[in-house]
Amino acid sequence: MNWRGHVICTWREKLASTAVSSEEHLIEDGRVVPLTNQTVLSDGTPEQSERCCGEHGICSHEVLRDGERDCDARVVPNKMIRKASFKLSWCCKGEKSDQKKHDVVSFEKGNITTAERSSKQISLKWESPPQTVLILTKPNSTAVRMLCSEMVRWLKEQKSLNIFVEPRVRTELLTDSSYYQFVQTWENDNEVLRLHTKVDVVVTLGGDGTVLWAANMFKGPVPPVVPFSLGSLGFMTPFYSEHYKEYLDSILRGPISITLRHRLQCHVIRDAAKSDLETEEPILVLNEVTIDRGISSFLSNLECYCDNSFVTCVQGDGLILSTTSGSTAYSLAAGGSMVHPQVPGILFTPICPHSLSFRPLILPEHVTIRVQVPFNSRGHAWASFDGKDRKKLAPGDALVCSMAPWPVPTACQSDSTSDFLRSIHEGLHWNLRKTQSFDGPRET
Numbered sequence: 114m115n116w117r118g119h120v121i122c123t124w125r126e127k128l129a130s131t132a133v134s135s136e137e138h139l140i141e142d143g144r145v146v147p148l149t150n151q152t153v154l155s156d157g158t159p160e161q162s163e164r165c166c167g168e169h170g171i172c173s174h175e176v177l178r179d180g181e182r183d184c185d186a187r188v189v190p191n192k193m194i195r196k197a198s199f200k201l202s203w204c205c206k207g208e209k210s211d212q213k214k215h216d217v218v219s220f221e222k223g224n225i226t227t228a229e230r231s232s233k234q235i236s237l238k239w240e241s242p243p244q245t246v247l248i249l250t251k252p253n254s255t256a257v258r259m260l261c262s263e264m265v266r267w268l269k270e271q272k273s274l275n276i277f278v279e280p281r282v283r284t285e286l287l288t289d290s291s292y293y294q295f296v297q298t299w300e301n302d303n304e305v306l307r308l309h310t311k312v313d314v315v316v317t318l319g320g321d322g323t324v325l326w327a328a329n330m331f332k333g334p335v336p337p338v339v340p341f342s343l344g345s346l347g348f349m350t351p352f353y354s355e356h357y358k359e360y361l362d363s364i365l366r367g368p369i370s371i372t373l374r375h376r377l378q379c380h381v382i383r384d385a386a387k388s389d390l391e392t393e394e395p396i397l398v399l400n401e402v403t404i405d406r407g408i409s410s411f412l413s414n415l416e417c418y419c420d421n422s423f424v425t426c427v428q429g430d431g432l433i434l435s436t437t438s439g440s441t442a443y444s445l446a447a448g449g450s451m452v453h454p455q456v457p458g459i460l461f462t463p464i465c466p467h468s469l470s471f472r473p474l475i476l477p478e479h480v481t482i483r484v485q486v487p488f489n490s491r492g493h494a495w496a497s498f499d500g501k502d503r504k505k506l507a508p509g510d511a512l513v514c515s516m517a518p519w520p521v522p523t524a525c526q527s528d529s530t531s532d533f534l535r536s537i538h539e540g541l542h543w544n545l546r547k548t549q550s551f552d553g554p555r556e557t
């Protein structure tokens with residue numbers, strides 16, 4: 114049975130039925146509502162429109178008309194918010210570099226050279242100025258709350274941007290001062306589903322958990338995310354909050370180096386629902402999905418298949434299916450390798466396997482992995498998604514996982530590789546050791 118095809122088909126139909134509407138919106142009561150009924154596909158692309166990317170562009174918002182900016186969104190009706198358009202292109206270190214030469218496949222004299230590689234440094238160039246920023250903040254932090262109100266004021270007064278925040282944050286801002294009336298928010302999940310059609314840039318203020326939170330809010334395409342570090346460990350938060358004005362100034366002007374962080378799309382398939390086309394909605398993870406034994410004292414027993422080929426049976430505490438961005442999180446703690454986030458792959462990392470020969474694997478990004486709880490399993494298994502939303506898997510249930518088509522584009526402070534290396538040096542003190550002195554034995 115083609116698990117992936119079966120599940121994705123029914124889910125796509127579901128998304129299509131909640132198709133979002135066009136880029137034009139009215140401001141009503143601090144919220145944005147659609148203006149027209151022009152259909153936009155679930156990936157944010159208006160029907161029958163032309164793609165604006167050139168030959169080497171990999172993605173773009175459709176070009177939207179420039180519009181006037183609204184100054185008080187809560188009280189001024191009939192003002193429109195339009196998304197800024199941008200273009201992504203592969204970025205080479207100069208025409209003469211080796212990287213450029215290797216972009217070509219050559220069959221000369223029977224020699225094959227490297228094909229175009231998929232994950233080079235990506236550069237985002239705005240084609241029209243960004244107009245709308247969504248700020249997401251870690252809750253219960255005074256430092257975050259203070260920075261958020263300062264940043265909102267600066268973005269409004271110095272950059273004339275439309276600003277969205279979560280309902281909780283809008284309430285907090287208004288408790289501080291009625292000045293923040295212009296800040297917009299949403300009232301229900303349907304409005305959250307349409308946020309990607311309005312927001313040009315997402316700013317996160319917190320740690321890695323806030324970046325995961327931001328990614329989780331976008332069930333489809335994700336606008337570029339600018340993660341500011343206000344946590345203790347920041348593998349995905351390269352921007353220092355003290356310098357937010359300089360960073361945002363440069364990001365709003367562009368071009369920006371970005372890391373396209375791949376996500377995994379996970380479907381829980383219930384044994385009882387196998388004959389039924391109805392399945393649970395997919396869950397997208399930026400770090401990992403974990404299938405473990407939960408509170409059960411029995412070994413977990415999980416049958417794993419990769420594109421319908423049997424991989425192995427996990428007997429131990431469980432299994433982590435991780436993205437490369439998540440490779441420095443739980444997977445690392447379970448003995449998995451650290452992988453550069455631009456490497457397209459899925460990490461298959463056992464948790465405390467009972468067999469000593471069970472070493473972690475890295476699988477290519479195009480495979481579909483199915484983890485099945487066998488009918489003869491002694492206990493249940495539990496799946497959790499980026500450390501949240503635990504779901505019980507009974508014998509006969511399965512989890513099907515493949516690469517999602519919607520990555521999370523995060524802005525780089527420098528570039529993808531420097532940011533990754535800095536995060537493992539600063540976050541983990543990776544391979545930090547005092548250098549040996551000359552004062553000792555020498556080879557003769």
Ligand SMILES: NC(=O)c1ccc[n+]([C@@H]2O[C@H](COP(=O)([O-])OP(=O)(O)OC[C@H]3O[C@@H](n4cnc5c(N)ncnc54)[C@H](O)[C@@H]3O)[C@@H](O)[C@H]2O)c1
Pocket residue numbers: 320321322323325344346347348349400401438439440441442443444446498499500
């Ligand atoms: N034993 C472990 O190491 C362990 C156990 C459970 C969960 N986790 C991780 O916690 C994540 C959830 O994070 P949270 O902040 O919501 O929960 P949290 O508040 O419990 O923090 C978990 C820690 O993991 C770090 N972290 C998160 N993503 C990371 C990444 N990609 N690379 C390196 N470190 C990362 C965070 O900075 C934080 O210090 C899960 O996705 C999982 O990877 C790790």
Ligand SMILES: Nc1ncnc2c1ncn2[C@@H]1O[C@H](COP(=O)(O)OP(=O)(O)OP(=O)(O)O)[C@@H](O)[C@H]1O
Pocket residue numbers: 249250251252279319320321322323324325326343344345346347
């Ligand atoms: N906007 C949000 N709304 C609700 N919860 C959030 C939000 N942003 C983050 N969280 C949750 O708050 C928790 C802590 O967030 P985060 O990891 O960003 O901060 P931290 O724990 O201080 O950072 P670090 O782990 O680096 O010390 C996480 O569990 C995360 O899911």
